[in-house]
Amino acid sequence: MLYPFIMLLILLSTVDLSKQNVTDNILMSLSKGITYFEKQGTHINLDSVVGYIILQGKTLMSGYIFYNTNLVCLSDLYESLSTAVSSLQDTDSKYFKEFEPLLDSSFWSLPAEWSSIDPSLSYTSSRTMECYDEHLSDKCMTLLLGTWKDNGTPCIITKSCRDIMTQFGCLHYFLSHHLLYFMIGSMKGCSRMFKGDMRLSCINITVEHYQRIYNIMKSNQDIFRNGLPGQMQDIFIENILLCGLVGFSDFYKLDWIQSVLLWQYQEVGCFGKEEDLKHLFIYLLDVPHKRVKKREKTLKDGCSSHITGVAVSALGGFLNYYLSEQDKTKMPLI
Template sequence: MNPALIALATLTCVSANQPKLTEVLSALEKATSFFESTYLYLDIDGVVGFRLLQAQLGHVMKKWSLSGPEAASQFQKVDDLLRRLDFTSVKAIKAMKMNGSKYSNAFQQILHVDFWTLKPGWMQTDTKMVYTGVRDSGCFDEDFSDRCITQLLGTWEENGIPCQDFDTCSSLMMALNCADYSLSHQLLYLIVAEHKRCSNIFGARHMDSKSSLIIQHYKKIFCSNMMQRNLEIEKKDFPYFQQDLFLENVMLCGYVGFSEFYKARWLEHILRWQLQSGCFGKGDKSGYLPRGERDVFTKLKRVKRREKHLQGGCSDHMTSLAVGALGGYLHFYGTSYNIAQSLSEL
């Protein structure tokens, strides 16, 4: 490509990203204010997205690539958010420890900022990996998923050993033709296995290049199907009862490096879902599903999320997913990787 054209394309990409960054930062500032006012009432599922956001912001600070009239103020906002999140996260984790619930204690490790390590570069999903059919009866329930993940973390019992594989966990957590929340739990299982370097679940002694290739292959399978699910949700105009699943797919697949989940048109919808208080949830929407339809969907998805509905129609789980997803958008638009990818597609 002509050097002058490259320079022009770079400037165009940067200028196009800055308004999006401003909107994302504004949404994250409001969500962080909500976090600061409600942290005492949140459990793991309500805090983990903010912790992932903290890791994303830290990475953005190191890899910031934008310049121009708004870039300095945007960078300062990132720095301010990072400080606020660190301060409130420490208080939230302390409050959870004092509460001492078995569930919170088992998953404390995923609240460490170092758990959420972002890797450079982006990948693409593959439509050829989309399942032609999925299991109607579901692959596993939430309790089974929790047990398998805690076996990897080593928190399945007091002084437990990490990277254990009991109860046929690896075979089910990497089974094909699963759908909806089972898929996102399978991806989380891989994220934990990779972080803990549990090569044994892939039949290897060490986390070598072969193990890494196996992990990447399964990530691509799962996220290709999660992308297909999100496109189906979009086609239905994002019904409220599927927004939580949609956000979970964006947060996790975006985090592991699939850039297609950061579509600009999806960002517009996510920003519209934020309530005035800064949270995400039902609010006063008249379109919220009646009880009977909610029960049908819960039966179909087979995995019932732990979720707290707070004052004003706020969902702690949905808010956590939304900030994790928006932090991914900030990482995507605010670092050089997005510019390099945009240029490669010209």
């Protein structure tokens, strides 16, 4: 069944952060990002398609379509997503089968309520080397999803996955993927298994407890304080997306969203500059045990597939949060 029309607001053709309402900027950016996806969707990798699926299924469909009278209808996103998913099935069939559940918008859920990070759950020390590689991370997630083999049993938590996913002191991508692991387990319905398994371990931790670990916020604060270097933009926006999905409104900061909006190529609508991607790959490959994105790719016009998908989804999260809060207060956003 086709989704209802998606209505987006466009007031100007360029972003003017000092004069325009933040929601206008977000909607304008999303409009351009969706137009880009309609043209390049068959070339975008699975991680990026997931970002657009979260955007389409859980953010823009939240009912805030009458915010302003100057609206434009973008009803082709659903069709473009279907085409992109079919393309993934043909071009990367193994990875597609392993993570196919994430391509269903019903898999993802909006937070029932907003909460704040608890600084007391921060750990004080960090490792000098990263914790695990992407292959092991993917394997542990497929064990939760039940896609580790045909008709596989879901919610399997092996000792090696438990140990690596509850390891403290991890940084950057590894910390965010620890959170993603618990998110997937919770959305798949594995929470009871998590609790039972954790009682057997030396780490007294639950899904909710782990999600509240403060270090992801600390990581983003440090990245922002250091001027958002190009090689760190990807993890910065990934943290906003994941923590926003969990329900932490702390990550929806106006100065952060203003920075993300400036990363968009205004002419074509994608995110992630080519020169920044070069710095990102040097950063990942030059340091031992860093997570290397196996399926990251540079798209037409020198844009990052991963950053583009994650950025539009995170912006949709910003939009959902700010508009829901405005509904409660009936006050201007800025």
